[in-house]
Every structure is written in C-alpha cells, then in structure tokens.
C-alpha cells in the first residue's frame with residue numbers, strides 16, 4: 001500500500017518537523033515502511049493538493065495510507081480539498097495515521113484519550129504504532145456536510161453561491177465559532193490551548209439570535225435529548241415519529257455540534273457521550289446548546305443580563321473540563337446552578353441527524369461568524385477515510 005508522510009511544520013508549537021525526524025520516520029523505518037513521499041506543507045490548503053496530485057498521478061487502484069502530523073485544521077483541509085478535487089474516477093480508500101502536532105488535536109485525543117501517567121512521546125506515536133502493527137485496527141470517520149448560505153441580497157443583485165464545507169470534528173455557531181475566529185489572531189503570541197480560553201473570555205457575554213431546526217437521525221427517527229436523571233438520551237419532548245423536526249428560538253449563547261469526537265481538547269469533553277455511539281450505528285451529531293431563556297431568572301436582554309449570564313456560561317465551560325460534567329447541571333429555583341433536583345438543564349445536549357441555523361437580527365450586535373444561515377447534516381459513513389487506532393476497551 002502506498003504511504004505518504006505529510007506534516008504541517010507550523011501547527012501547534014511548530015515541533016512537527018523535529019518530531020518526525022526524531023521519532024516518526026525512524027519508527028516507520030524500523031517496521032520496514034518506506035514512504036513514497038515525505039512532505040512538509042508549505043501553506044494553507046497545500047495538504048489537499050499534495051494528496052490530490054499524488055492520486056491523480058497514479059492509477060490509485062489500491063488504498064492510500066497517509067501519516068499526517070498536524071492538528072484538526074490540516075485534517076479538515078485535507079478532507080475538503082479531496083472532496084473538491086476534480087477526478088474522473090473515485091479516489092481510493094484512505095487510511096490515516098495521525099500524529100498530534102496541533103494545538104487542540106480534538107480527533108486524536110478523542111481516539112486516544114490521554115492519561116497523566118503516559119510518556120508524551122509514546123502517546124503521540126499511538127496511531128502510527130497501530131498503523132505499523134501486525135493487526136492494524138482502524139475506525140471509519142463520519143462526516144458532516146455544512147452548507148453556508150450567503151446573506152440575503154435584494155434583486156437585481158446576484159447572491160454569491162452557497163459554500164459547502166465538510167467537517168469531521170466540529171460545526172458551530174455562537175460562542176465556539178467566535179472563539180475559533182478570534183483565537184487565530186492570538187496564534188502568534190500564544191501557540192498553546194490557552195489562547196482558546198483568552199478568546200472565550202473576550203466573547204462569553206455575547207448572545208446570538210437565530211431560529212433553529214433540529215432533524216432526527218436515521219434509526220431513532222426522532223430528535224433525542226440527554227436526560228441526566230435517566231443518564232441516557234430520550235426522545236425530545238417536541239419530536240415524534242409523525243412530526244420529528246424540533247423548532248427552537250434563541251437567543252443562544254452556545255451552539256456546537258460534533259462528529260467522531262467527545263472532546264475538543266484533551267480535557268474539554270464537550271459532548272461526553274459521543275463515543276458511546278457504537279461503530280456501525282447511523283451517524284449522529286451530538287449538539288450542545290446553552291439558551292439564556294431557560295434560566296428561571298431571565299427577564300429581558302440587556303448588557304447587564306448578559307454579563308450576569310456570562311458567569312453561568314463560565315460554569316458550564318468549566319464543568320466541561322471536569323470530564324463533561326456540564327451535561328448534569330440544572331437551574332435551582334433561585335437561578336443558581338446545581339447538580340441536584342429536577343430544574344431545567346442548563347445545557348441542552350441533543351443527539352440528531354442535522355440542524356439549520358437561521359440568524360435573526362437582534363437589538364444588540366451579533367457576531368460575524370454566526371451572521372449567515374447555516375445547515376449541517378451528517379452523511380452516512382464515508383468509506384474512504386479511516387483512522388488507525390488501537391482497540392479501546
């Protein structure tokens with residue numbers, strides 16, 4: 001099977017090149033794996049053209065393996081560039097062995113949940129070791145298709161085309177989208193995951209107005225919601241087999257869905273039940289929402305209310321770092337947050353097949369990343385991309 005070795009030299013703390021020279025390439029050589037190419041990406045989007053050009057130059061009858069040293073962003077680019085690459089015949093199955101060289105490494109840390117005792121070098125080599133082992137095990141990735149509509153324009157002006165983006169980790173609006181947006185500006189000064197926290201504090205008091213539709217996934221055929229008392233997903237109260245679509249209104253503080261991952265950083269388990277979905281079951285999006293109107297103390301939108309509510313959002317995010325404990329938080333009668341009683345859950349943790357986000361204007365300024373309509377749907381598993389992983393018992 002042909003093998004490409006690709007790394008992004010600027011991802012994370014820029015240590016990918018040294019790590020590949022010192023550990024990854026010697027490990028491959030030790031197992032008799034001679035890569036067809038070893039390439040460092042030179043710019044944004046380069047990873048996709050490296051792989052597409054390679055595939056277009058070969059007969060590509062057999063599957064291709066890629067040892068990829070990067071974070072989630074480079075993987076995202078690879079998937080999207082391949083999806084857009086012109087090819088008269090289908091691309092072969094692609095096997096990935098991941099080396100976590102990025103900042104957050106959400107997919108890697110979900111496939112290989114870290115433990116504090118582990119040697120850091122050994123930890124980073126787990127996927128490559130699975131790939132070179134005598135009996136490699138891989139997991140298929142589910143992909144979510146996101147369609148971003150352009151803002152409405154008045155005729156005769158012509159609207160720009162819709163943008164399609166495929167995600168293998170996360171699709172979000174609201175606070176998380178704003179964090180990603182603003183954390184890029186902090187990359188040069190802070191290469192660590194701390195920059196996500198800095199960006200979170202910059203945006204935590206913002207609300208986003210939208211009307212939202214949730215669609216069921218195949219299998220259950222209803223939208224499901226996590227019930228902390230039952231410790232399980234149950235049918236959403238507004239979703240029945242006859243009328244499965246759930247309509248929600250904002251404002252929203254947090255709105256984020258994941259595929260394939262239960263965490264966005266090694267310790268940030270934002271969709272902690274996502275890994276319980278068994279391989280082979282219909283693809284699902286695990287969606288986490290925080291809507292200020294669920295707070296019994298919500299009266300009206302004002303700068304003051306947003307500031308007070310920001311403290312509660314901070315508690316939700318803090319609990320996500322406590323092994324995903326945010327999904328058990330409820331409002332007490334006095335509006336404080338508790339894990340006791342049967343008050344409304346602070347977080348709505350939904351399992352669905354897709355969602356639509358239609359922004360509506362608010363009296364207070366909305367944020368750029370969430371200003372356009374967005375539709376996100378899971379596809380059934382796409383067979384071509386597999387990740388090398390050891391069995392997780």
Ligand SMILES: Nc1ncnc2c1ncn2[C@@H]1O[C@H](COP(=O)(O)OP(=O)(O)OP(=O)(O)O)[C@@H](O)[C@H]1O
Pocket residue numbers: 008009010011012013041042043044045046070071072073074075077101102103104105106
């Ligand atoms: N040679 C390069 N010079 C500049 N940018 C590059 C180069 N190669 C790739 N990139 C860009 O670097 C960006 C960041 O890469 P990546 O996502 O792998 O790391 P990260 O953002 O640190 O990690 P994570 O996504 O896990 O937080 C990608 O968007 C990619 O387009």
